[in-house]
Amino acid sequence: MTTKLDSFLQARFGKLAWPLSLVGTLLVLLGGFMRWTYDRSLLGDVTLYFNPAPVQYWVIALGAIGVLFLITQRTGLRRALPGGPAAVRATAIFSVIVVWMMLASIVIQLGGLVNLEPGIAVPAVGSLLMLVASRALPSEPPAKLNWNVPGWAQILMIAAALALALFAGAYLLNQDDGWVFVGFMVFVTGLVLICRAFGLLGFLNHAFVDYRRVTLLAAVVAAFAFPFTQNGSDANMSIATQVLIFAATAIGLNIVVGLAGLLDLGYIAFLGSGAYVGAMFSNSAFATIGWHPPFLVVMVFGAVVAACFGLIIGSPTLRVSGDYLAIVTLAFGEIFRLTMNNLDGTNGPNLTHGPNGIPSIPDLNFFGFDFGQPHTVFGIVLGRFANYYFLLLVLVGAIVLAFARLNNSRIGRGWVAIREDERAAEAMGINIFGLKLLAFAGGAFLAGLAGTIKAHHDVSVTPDQYQFLESAFLLAAVVLGGMGTVGGVLLGATILKLLPEKLRFFADYRLLLFGLLLVVMMRFRPEGMIASRRRQLELHEEDEELATELDTQVADTELTDQVGVAKA
Structure with a gap:
């Protein structure tokens, strides 16, 4: 231009x-x-x-x-x-x-x-x-x-x-x-x-x-070769595992925001609910529940508890939309944090030890494989965080697969229709309330899975880990990366989790730089770094060159698919 x-x-x-x-x-x-x-x-x-x-x-x-x-x-x-x-x-x-x-x-x-x-x-x-x-x-x-x-x-x-x-x-x-x-x-x-x-x-x-x-x-x-490039650095692998936890949670939020178009400002509470379930059922000396089932059972239970929270918060609040829904979800995030503070045996039942949280959570042990011990593979020492990195990589792969299947299914098309025009979708016979509730519960389920691993990765769980700012960063990862896409959210989560770790020399100016990044991105690329074609056309309706380019890409893709089918 x-x-x-x-x-x-x-x-x-x-x-x-x-x-x-x-x-x-x-x-x-x-x-x-x-x-x-x-x-x-x-x-x-x-x-x-x-x-x-x-x-x-x-x-x-x-x-x-x-x-x-x-x-x-x-x-x-x-x-x-x-x-x-x-x-x-x-x-x-x-x-x-x-x-x-x-x-x-x-x-x-x-x-x-x-x-x-x-x-x-x-x-x-x-x-x-x-x-x-x-x-x-x-x-x-x-x-x-x-x-x-x-x-x-x-x-x-x-x-x-x-x-x-x-x-x-x-x-x-x-x-x-x-x-x-x-x-x-x-x-x-x-x-x-x-x-x-x-x-x-x-x-x-x-x-x-x-x-x-x-x-x-x-x-x-x-992705699996990445730990072998870090020379056994626990510091770098710790950042990498935090990025994967953040990315897994952001993909779940992408269902709610990117596909269904529902603004959720308290999503970090679902990650926290999974983490607390993982901590309470762990073998920690401070665990408040005496039953210690296998971790795979705990993962499912934590995800189900998070999904139930999604249903509980979604049932009464999804009848509102826009700014009102954002305010309600923001309140839910704060309610969760305050509730975890009050379950200390004084203000309520002793389930979370209040502000002290649940410390000394032991490392996972799968079939004799201790995640807390270093292991040597091909002559390279892989430490504790590298072990969790591989586990989280498998989890992220499963979450990406679930997101892709949902996105390409009838349910995913229903969510997109709701996001585009709720009234038109309802006129076409789509169950608006049911699909919204499913989006909330499905996104919360995925966050709960990540939370159960996060509890063992972090060794402790405390209420101050799940503040509103974390929800804001998750939402920013989805928006900056590209709503409705997997690659965009992974890239956005990586950047937003990596920048604060590496820009510590800016000290108090990190949030200022983060704000400037948001402003620049919303000005020059509001559809995100890796955007879907639909979002690009929505936000650049006047750009005829972009429309022509995207139409050409769609035609080329369809031609490629037809050729592949003909060859098969």
């Missing part, structure tokens, strides 16, 4: 746009080899000439990508790598962000501009020149790759893409420097959007659709 600024720049500097862009890109590329500061402790030592640190390799990569697309725009390689101007603009934007973020980190950490070396001015000026000049490049329609790639090569590309995602995630989790962590996230985001600009992302998306089973298998292998 061409803006007024683009039109102005194209009219004034159109002939100089390409050479100026190339000069800016070469400055960015050269700047990665320069000396940025004198302090070796910052950013992995950026004090040497022609001996780049990892952050400087990112800048070099962005510069090289910019040069590549500028050259292909003027040569015969344009057919193989289309979308030159759009790709150059995306490269310029993220070059500016990465370079100036690193510049700001040096200034903030060392206390002033005087701590900068002249070498960092080269990529800083080059990125700005590249950004302005790239806006004057002539606009082109969205790029689409027409590579004639055989099936085995597409399968290799799928495997390579997921392998890169695995190692990028492992590298990201191993970063203790918050500035490097954020910079790498921005760099990876830039690479993804650059790939989208020249059509590679769309090409891979078609490959993922054509080879669904291969993609699923590769994703499962990458």
Whole structure:
């Protein structure tokens, strides 16, 4: 889409746009080899000439990508790598962000501009020149790759893409420097959007659709291989297990919010109910129930209790909607927390030990496999959190399967119809109240399953773990990731659980950054990071190009399915 600024720049500097862009890109590329500061402790030592640190390799990569697309725009390689101007603009934007973020980190950490070396001015000026000049490049329609790639090569590309995602995630989790962590996230985001600009992302998306089973298998292998990339780090695996618990709970909330369109602000209570059931039936010395059944029985019981809470809260409250439903569910979340505080033997029966909670919950033991003990596999030590990671991975897989089946079923279509237009759905004979109640109970059931494992993972359960802020983060994961999608919610849950852990150096400003992220996402991509086609069209009704693109994708998918059926 061409803006007024683009039109102005194209009219004034159109002939100089390409050479100026190339000069800016070469400055960015050269700047990665320069000396940025004198302090070796910052950013992995950026004090040497022609001996780049990892952050400087990112800048070099962005510069090289910019040069590549500028050259292909003027040569015969344009057919193989289309979308030159759009790709150059995306490269310029993220070059500016990465370079100036690193510049700001040096200034903030060392206390002033005087701590900068002249070498960092080269990529800083080059990125700005590249950004302005790239806006004057002539606009082109969205790029689409027409590579004639055989099936085995597409399968290799799928495997390579997921392998890169695995190692990028492992590298990201191993970063203790918050500035490097954020910079790498921005760099990876830039690479993804650059790939989208020249059509590679769309090409891979078609490959993922054509080879669904291969993609699923590769994703499962990458997920199970993740602990082997962490060198036995309990700290990193602890974060990974928390992400999976958060993701499993968010997928359950996605049924309520993403499919049925019901705003639930007290969903964390269902996770807490499952956790308390798991704690009370555990072998802890502080457990308040003397019966200790097998854990699989406890999981089912905890999920059923959470589903019952969903039915109890849903029956009287689902007759209201909108803001009123949000207020009622918010109240339910607070009622649950206060009730757990009062079940201390003084204000009520002694089931939860009140504010003290239930501590000393022992680790799980399945058929002699102790989750609390480290195990060595292929010469790599897997600690306690790695054991829980594998268990939670199986749980998330089961929850994803349940969500996918429900989404594609008659019930799922009924939920979507209710979300789109409740009155029209009721006129078509859909049982509105029954399906709403089923959404609440089903979502609560999945959260209860995750809660029973969370109790053993955390070793203790206390009421202050289940506050309103946790419900808000769960809802944000669904909205930011993409309502109604599995991949979007998994990505949103990962980001929102990972950022607070890695941005501790921002201290009290973490919530401010979280709020800014919400504002930016709602402005530029309200449908979420990985959105369903329906949500994209709902939120961009005026975007004819997007509608045409989505119609083409739907037609291509249907044609692929027909070809697959014909071959079968």
